[in-house]
Amino acid sequence: MEKIVFLDRATLAPQIRLSRPAFEHEFVEFEQTAPDQVVARLAGATIAITNKVPLTAEVLAQLPSLKLIAVAATGTDCVDKAACERQGVRVSNIRGYAVNTVPEHTFALMLALRRNLIAYRDDVLNGEWQKSGQFCFFNHAIHDLGGMTLGIIGEGVLGQRVAEIAKVFGMRPLFAAHKGREGLGPLYTPWDEVLATSDIITIHSPLTAQTRGMLAMPEFRAMQRKPLIINTARGGLVDEEALVRALDEGLISGIGFDVLSGEPPAADNPLMRIAARPNVIVTPHVAWASDEAQQSLADQLMNNIERFVRDDSANLVV
Known part of the structure; x- marks a missing residue:
C-alpha cells in the first residue's frame, strides 16, 4: 500500500478537487508544513506531494521509504534533485496548466500600468472626478499597448502564449536571446537589443544558477x-534593490511583479517599501491561480501519481 502525504495543501484553493488514486493507499494532507516538521510527517511515506515545502538532501537521507516526490507546480527548485538521483527517488512536476492564467495576468499588469488604472482609481475614491467639473480629467498619462515593442525573456509555453496575445494587441514581440549567448537561431533577438528597444519587458524564465x-x-x-x-516567473530573477533604484532614477517607468525573492515577503523587502506607488503593482504570486488552472494542476498532479504507481511514468524531471 502506498502512503501519500501532501505537505502544503493550502497552496491550492479549498474549492479545488483532489481525486483519490484507484490503487490501495493512505492519503494524509497538511495545510502547511514547517521545515522542522517535514521528516516526521513523511515518516513511512512512499509518495510526497509538495508545492513549496523544501525537500533537502538532509531531509531525504532520513526518508528511506520515499519513492516519488510529486511537485504540485512546474518549478522544482524546492527539491534537491541531485540528492534524489543518488537516493533513487523520482521527481515529477506539472506542465502546461498555466497557458491561459499566467499570460492573462501578465497582460492585466501591463494594461493596469500603461493606462494608470491604479492612479485613476485612487483619484476617483479621493473625489478628484467631482472636483474636475467635467466628464473626465487627465491627471495621469495613458498609453496604448498597440505599437509597443514587447521584450520576452523566456521562450517556453508561457512566453510563446504571451507573444501570441501581444500580436493581437498590435505589439511587436521579441524573444531575448539567452543572456551571454549568441547564435541561438532566428527566433531570438540579441539580449542587448531587446534591453535597448523594448517598451515593456516581461519575464517567463525558470530560476536557475544561470538566470x-x-x-x-x-x-x-x-x-x-x-x-x-x-x-510573473520567479522573484530571484531580478535584483530587487537594483529594480527599485532603477525606478527611482527613471531608468524604468513601472513595475508589475507577481513574485518576490522571499514569499511571503519581509516588511523590508525593497518592493514592499514602494508597493503603494501608482506605477508599482505587487500581487501575491497568484498569476498561476485561476480556478481553471488550479483544477487542471490538481488533475495532472494525481494523474502523475497514478501513472508512476502503474510504472507508466509521466512528467518526470528525475
Missing part, C-alpha cells in the same frame, strides 16, 4: 526606452 539576478543595474542602464518590467 538568478539576470536583471540588475547594468541591464537597467541599458534600457533606453524606460520600459515597464513585468515578472
Whole structure:
C-alpha cells in the first residue's frame, strides 16, 4: 500500500478537487508544513506531494521509504534533485496548466500600468472626478499597448502564449536571446537589443544558477526606452534593490511583479517599501491561480501519481 502525504495543501484553493488514486493507499494532507516538521510527517511515506515545502538532501537521507516526490507546480527548485538521483527517488512536476492564467495576468499588469488604472482609481475614491467639473480629467498619462515593442525573456509555453496575445494587441514581440549567448537561431533577438528597444519587458524564465539576478543595474542602464518590467516567473530573477533604484532614477517607468525573492515577503523587502506607488503593482504570486488552472494542476498532479504507481511514468524531471 502506498502512503501519500501532501505537505502544503493550502497552496491550492479549498474549492479545488483532489481525486483519490484507484490503487490501495493512505492519503494524509497538511495545510502547511514547517521545515522542522517535514521528516516526521513523511515518516513511512512512499509518495510526497509538495508545492513549496523544501525537500533537502538532509531531509531525504532520513526518508528511506520515499519513492516519488510529486511537485504540485512546474518549478522544482524546492527539491534537491541531485540528492534524489543518488537516493533513487523520482521527481515529477506539472506542465502546461498555466497557458491561459499566467499570460492573462501578465497582460492585466501591463494594461493596469500603461493606462494608470491604479492612479485613476485612487483619484476617483479621493473625489478628484467631482472636483474636475467635467466628464473626465487627465491627471495621469495613458498609453496604448498597440505599437509597443514587447521584450520576452523566456521562450517556453508561457512566453510563446504571451507573444501570441501581444500580436493581437498590435505589439511587436521579441524573444531575448539567452543572456551571454549568441547564435541561438532566428527566433531570438540579441539580449542587448531587446534591453535597448523594448517598451515593456516581461519575464517567463525558470530560476536557475544561470538566470538568478539576470536583471540588475547594468541591464537597467541599458534600457533606453524606460520600459515597464513585468515578472510573473520567479522573484530571484531580478535584483530587487537594483529594480527599485532603477525606478527611482527613471531608468524604468513601472513595475508589475507577481513574485518576490522571499514569499511571503519581509516588511523590508525593497518592493514592499514602494508597493503603494501608482506605477508599482505587487500581487501575491497568484498569476498561476485561476480556478481553471488550479483544477487542471490538481488533475495532472494525481494523474502523475497514478501513472508512476502503474510504472507508466509521466512528467518526470528525475
